Amino acid sequence: MIQLLYTVIAAEMALILTLLFKTPLRKLVIMALDRVKRGRGPVMVKTVGVTLLVVLASSLYSMVKIQRRTVEAGLLNPTDQVLMSKHMLEASLMGFVLFLSLMLDRLHHYIRELRLLRKTMEAAKKQSRGIDEGKNGSAEEVKGLKEEIATLRTKLNKLENEYGTKDKEAKTAEAEAEALKKQSEGLLLEYDRLLADNQSLRSQLESIDLSLSNSDGKKNT
Numbered sequence: 001m002i003q004l005l006y007t008v009i010a011a012e013m014a015l016i017l018t019l020l021f022k023t024p025l026r027k028l029v030i031m032a033l034d035r036v037k038r039g040r041g042p043v044m045v046k047t048v049g050v051t052l053l054v055v056l057a058s059s060l061y062s063m064v065k066i067q068r069r070t071v072e073a074g075l076l077n078p079t080d081q082v083l084m085s086k087h088m089l090e091a092s093l094m095g096f097v098l099f100l101s102l103m104l105d106r107l108h109h110y111i112r113e114l115r116l117l118r119k120t121m122e123a124a125k126k127q128s129r130g131i132d133e134g135k136n137g138s139a140e141e142v143k144g145l146k147e148e149i150a151t152l153r154t155k156l157n158k159l160e161n162e163y164g165t166k167d168k169e170a171k172t173a174e175a176e177a178e179a180l181k182k183q184s185e186g187l188l189l190e191y192d193r194l195l196a197d198n199q200s201l202r203s204q205l206e207s208i209d210l211s212l213s214n215s216d217g218k219k220n221t
Contacts, residue, residue, distance in 0.1 A: 005093035012100040059091040
């Protein structure tokens with residue numbers, strides 16, 4: 001389970017980095033995400049998300065049970081300590097997977113919005129040039145053309161403002177992705193530490209079991 005979560009995190013981070021930088025793979029990733037969001041894709045994604053939320057809730061509930069049992073007993077035994085570490089790591093990784101999925105969805109949405117805005121701006125500029133070149137008409141036509149030019153320029157300014165806003169949001173998403181990369185490295189270090197603690201606790205349990213077995217053997221003798 002933990003290895004699968006790390007694989008999913010690595011894949012999501014690779015997709016986010018691919019979307020952040022303009023490379024040939026970026027178009028392929030955008031096309032793939034567009035197809036995923038069509039047909040039954042959204043239903044499948046929501047199903048997987050709900051499943052992760054249920055498993056996350058189960059891990060949190062198990063952690064609460066262990067904590068209550070520890071409070072009642074007044075002592076955290078090695079087995080509960082290993083289980084607590086395992087559930088804590090799984091819950092952290094699942095939360096991280098859900099957060100990266102949300103980041104990936106928002107980043108894809110912003111990129112599509114920026115592409116549409118660019119196309120709209122180019123069409124508006126071409127239309128404005130065509131209107132500027134065709135001013136040789138009657139007075140009424142000239143007046144109508146001026147009003148249309150003013151409307152198009154207002155629309156163009158609005159689109160430029162929206163483009164600037166989307167560009168800032170994309171840069172913010174890039175900064176968040178970098179922060180997530182650093183957080184993932186910290187989780188990997190924490191995972192290595194938990195594995196070492198787990199190995200140490202298993203060694204202690206084996207030593208205790210061996211001591212108990214020797215004690216029972218001496219009593220029987």
